[in-house]
Amino acid sequence: MALNGIQIFKLTPKKNCKECGCPTCMAFSMKVAQGAMKIEQCPHMSEDAIASLSEATAPPMKTIKIGTGDGEFTLGGETVLFRHEKTFVSKTRYAVALCTCMDDAAVDAKIKEIPKVDYERIGERMYAELVYVNCSEDADAAKYTALVEKAAGIGRTLVLGCTDPEIAKAALAVCKDSKPVLNGANASNYEAMNAVAAEAGVVLGVSGKDINELYDTVAALEKLGNKNLVLDVTGADLKETFANAVLVRRAALKDQDRTFGYPSIVNTVKIAKGDVHMQAALASLFTMKYGSIIVMEQMTYAEALPLYGLRQNVFTDPQKPMKVEPGIYPLNGADENSLVVTTVDFALTYFVVSGELERSGVPLNLVINDAGGLSVLTSWAAGKFSGNSISKFIIENVEPKVKCRKLLIPGKVAVLKGDLEAKLPGWEIIVGPREAVQLVKFLKDMQA
């Protein structure tokens, strides 16, 4: 339970020695309560007080790291249930599932398919970050290890779905250096699985036949000293899985129940096997509500394009708008003689405007320069989308590359026309419509 300033003050030496940089112990306590300072910054705090305080002031949900190098991902560490309350910090990661129950041809096809989806969207690389390797009940260590080795060949971080400690141990022997997740602890095997995970130094995934068993198993693992966990909240059906995902996260963040303060795994393959459309719906649902790792049968462009866009939106910090990289974006097969259009770098504006421009079918060079990630009127008011900034970018970046000397500006900043004409000699400045939806008609009329 988080402590308030007064409760923290009671634990301080109350000397007002100022060594921490605060004028009084009371002021220091208030800062600690707000999270602005750490309790360790007081040199006179007793060991006991620090221990009880760091327990109380620890974040409600642990941050768990999996993978290594480029494949290292941070899960959890969330502090709010709704993004508008602050922000979500650790993106949902998606895993494509392989299973020992699949035949070789199916496995090979999947392994060939996974790397095909790999693209960039607003500065972010989009690809299936994880591969889930499931060990079906009838598989032995040799078969499973062979599949794990094959999967490791794609170079993605692995999640091993295996409940047999001996098989898991064999599989980890070939892949533990890449820090996979071992998802396999449950009420009946947690002691053995804990030993295997601890020895290999990997994150352990825990599941239970219901939420109570999951809770008890996590508590038992914590007692054994393992706090490097993820919780597989997948239940018998969708309804139970959704309830588990929400209840686990809510218990941790709203009710400060630290036993559930871990990231989650949702396995859509278990609850919607063979139904890729349902898995698509569930991937979206659990991206919205509290899935840290989501396992799916496939990640083709059909799933990736909407899902990664959704994730990028949901995990945007509300205080920091998404920005598009400045540059010249040729649309509809534009060349150096095509009309130049400009707008701001605010991602939402860019998408709406570029979407309409593409719909018009008219070849255009869309020029984006740094406008602080704000909308047209806001950035204009802030002086970030001005005659100076636009003309400077055009002269430095556009004139060497584009021969056309016609520039279309947003109707909302029609006031910039005169200024731009003065600063861009030889250019014809055209004032466009005020709203993006009018662009198609405007461009068609212009061509006519």
Add this chain to the structure above:
Amino acid sequence: MPFNQKPQKFNAKINTVTIGSGDKTVALGGNSTFPFYSFDAPTENTAKVGVEITDMGLEGVSEGIKAYYEGATTMADIAKKAAAMEGADFVALVLEGGDPNGENKSVDELIAIVKEVADAVDCPLVVEGCKNVEKDAELLPKVAEVLQGRNVLILAEKEENYKAIGAAAGLAYNQIVGAESAVDINLAKQLNVVTTQLGVNAQKIVMNIGSACAGYGYEYVVSTMDRIKGAALGQNDNMLQMPIITPVASETWGVKEASASEADMPEWGPQDERGIDMEIMTAAADLAAGSDAVILRHPQSVATISKMIKALA
């Protein structure tokens, strides 16, 4: 120590608004929990799925949709097939041909289509305008008039034309008023306030708080819906307790991820599949954030989303 499950109880609920007449009606809203949180309190009404058809017939729709409607030549045929779609709760007719910047069909022409569709099906109906505020102010009151007794949802009045549309639909012809705002909790509330000030019963309003396609500024949709449901339930704000309907198809099928042909983007794969998943994923996210009804186009999307809703109930 066992897990102590603490339910989140609210002493408020979303209004229940019924659309349709006779035996075939659907109830939107009515719940006192966040979407799908049936572990907190029983679900009063599950979310509903509508099938979008337009006065433009099958022009421009994807292959899979065309295949579903094969053989349908008139608007009546199309409407019947839409109503029969697996998982469909209602049919939403969009009068997009009325747009003065598009086909610019006359009001009389559109009203004839409205009548044809309404006569063909007895399921609950939603009628959407063409989004042009002046044209809708002229068109939608006429729609409300000719569909008297059908208890249809008229989508939608906006800040600029709420007087004409809200008064006609909500007062003169006793239909359900759809109130559309632009992804902002304050604008949504403001429109509800002025609409009720006209005399429209708050229990007869359904909100479209604005929508976006996943990936296209969708974070605003999430946060607006989260905040509206939070205020409606947590603060008992009765000017935000109207159920939310979200037209999904009209947002998702237009973006390039869904509309680019396979010939243009070979690595992206079949267009129909991309369109379906864009529609499904956006709809699932809308429902998770707080939509009480979604409007979809593809039979696969309708079937999948409806199945998901039922599995979560």
